[in-house]
Amino acid sequence: MKKRTVLDGIQYAFIFLASAISILSLVVIIVFVLQKGLSHVSWNFLTNSFKPSDPNSGILPMLVGTLYTVGLTLLIATPVAIFSALYLNEYAKESKITEVVRFAIDGLASVPSIVYGLFGFSLFVTILQPFTNGYSILSGSLTLSIMILPVLIKTIEETLKTIPNEMREASYALGASKVQTIFKVILPTSLNGIISAIILAIGRIVSESAPLLLTAGMVYYMPQGIFSSSRTLTTHLYYLASEGVSDEQRAQAFATATVLIMVIVVLNLIVKLVAKRIQKKVG
Amino acid sequence: MEEIKFDVKNLNLFYGDFQALKNLNIEIKANRVTALIGPSGCGKSTFLRTLNRMNDLVDGVKTNGEIRMDGKNILSDKVNTIELRTKVGMVFQKPNPFPMSIYDNIAYGPRCQGIKDKKVLDELVESSLKAAALWDDVKDRLNKNAMGMSGGQQQRLCIARAIAMKPEVILMDEPTSALDPIATQKIEELIDVLKKEYTILIVTHSMQQASRVSDDTAFFLLGEIVEFDTTLNIFSNPKNKKTEEYITGRFG
């Protein structure tokens, strides 16, 4: 009996230790970055342009570049994902074809982002250069669109699956057509789920760096449109971290990281709120 | 002689290899309540769902035979299911209002038919809710989400929603199985009123309910109609031994 309690105690110790490490690593990363970066985040930092040697450099072009990339990627990927999820869940009967589609989607969700980068580089930057202007926000967004597609389709499909079949039957029994059922019942009912899927996708787009490095380039000027090459916050941080040696650039790096972390935390909180609203609605 | 609403001839239905309905022949009379009874899995719900072609939505279902509604075969490929369902309304086992306002739930069907006039819709909503004996309960909160209502109210809303389509027939698939006794009683009273204007078919597990609300009763067993007669005859003087055993509770 005594041996048992000792063994249990050791296990408990491990469990608390491991949990402490998990939480502390998050706290340490965030506190460390914020403590060194927060003081440098100012209105000027957010609204100034960037020059490599200018100590008053800001990140406005990168903020704009990030916004462009997020917007364009969502514009391309969301409709494709919603329609694909609708097809898989509302139209396709279970068959070999849907099995293949699902397998492709599952498999490609776990392909490293660098492979998407390779693909985007060869197709959008090189072969389609006349259309995309090579390294550009367009090339980057097209690449990221394909990259987020599997997860986006899957999360939207999950949402569609939570709609009880009775809801569809009720609509058909009232003489509604399939399109009416989809647009008046299925999509409105799953709206919150779709929104949180999109916010999660925004998080991924904001966080991604490797594929953008290979497709959107590293130009630090203010983007003039989707055909401009541009840095996002992450690729800018990469540049500052790997090449910035001066104290001034280190400070800028910490400040950029601070902005990134704040964006991510806010996005996570929004997802939490939306999820809570969904729960309320269902329960 | 009463008018016949559905004339079913040699109806067979298969789920893949499984035959769920076997050579059914039945005449459902208009403006009466017909109860479909029988043990679980006997085909009564499946039969109900052939009358508005809801089984079309299930993969691998094949039907043959005829169901003539007012003389027209509704199983024909030429029949438009959307149009059919506007004439044959349905109320389901579990109340299934849409997660939208009470008003929008009622207006859903008419809107799907292209009715946009606010005045027309307002009137429809009011008359349907009144017909479902729900108007007084909800007239002050038509814009509230229907999910906030009680189960019994939700089911009456689903009936009102069906009525708003001005159907000729209302199919009810165990409409009170998810409700408490008081809510059940309200629905049963409602059915009694509604039969003056509509032909009603109700699937039920409860013998008492069948005897309380229906005029005619069909007893289903293993995909066949064992006996079909007036409710009075079925419950007082069943001709078939199986029917007798079932209604006296010796199996099922």
Added chain:
Amino acid sequence: MNGIRTKLRIDAIFKTIVFFFTIVSVVALAAILIFTLLKAIPLFQEVNLIDFITSDVWSPSTNQFGIASFIVASVLTTILACLIGIPIGLYTAIFISEIAPKKIASLVLFAVEILASIPSVIYGFFGLTVMVPLVQQLFNIRSGTTLFTASIILALMILPTVVSLSTSALKAVPKTIDEGSLALGATKMQTILKTKIPYAKSGILTSCLLGLGRALGETMAVMLVAGNANMMPQLFPISEAYLSSGRTLTGNIIMELAYASGIHEAALFATGVVLFIFVCIINIVILRVKKRGVAHS
């Protein structure tokens, strides 16, 4: 009547649209594979596959392309990251699903979600500014950019994957399983370790494999802290390998792609193909684990 016919026509048109978009996504996803493979082919007209994988000489200027040292660096960092990250993740999952009060559990889970969404470049930056100097001092070596440092950062990065998926696997174990074990006089801990974990085995294993995949595919964080030296790590003693600088498969691609052309470029795509094959193997194993899990329950 006319209205109904229009409705049916709209239904048919919409079905076509929806199907078209599905084809678009499938084609886009298939294109990834085909493109990467096609772009890799020119390499194998010059170098044979075996040499490519087993040679540790990577010298684009002399047209020598061997990725053995990158494979070794990727495997080494992935293994150590898993050795550190998986136990921590698993124990944290036990804490969340079995021990912590509801409020604390959801707080820890939220922390883990944020950890999952922190950009990899921030992990890399944190590693560069905190871990690298620390490792340098701790082991008294010339530079702290080592495979060991990369492994630590990767361990942190796979933590959320392991935690969240293992937590859901443990939570999915039916209550009757606990009760059965507790009724036989087992302690809570024995119940967790001997009954629940074996029951949730397939989900937990899947979470570990996905973590492994994430470690293998990670690029930016590793590149910032691993040093990226183009050479084979000295494998004996193994500590020597971990305390030296190294370049992973992903690192190799991102460092050289921008200025590569011709066969050099093909060799980088081939590196991507190798990475892809690794991921495929992991996925196949996951599929097997899941199938066995289904058969088991």
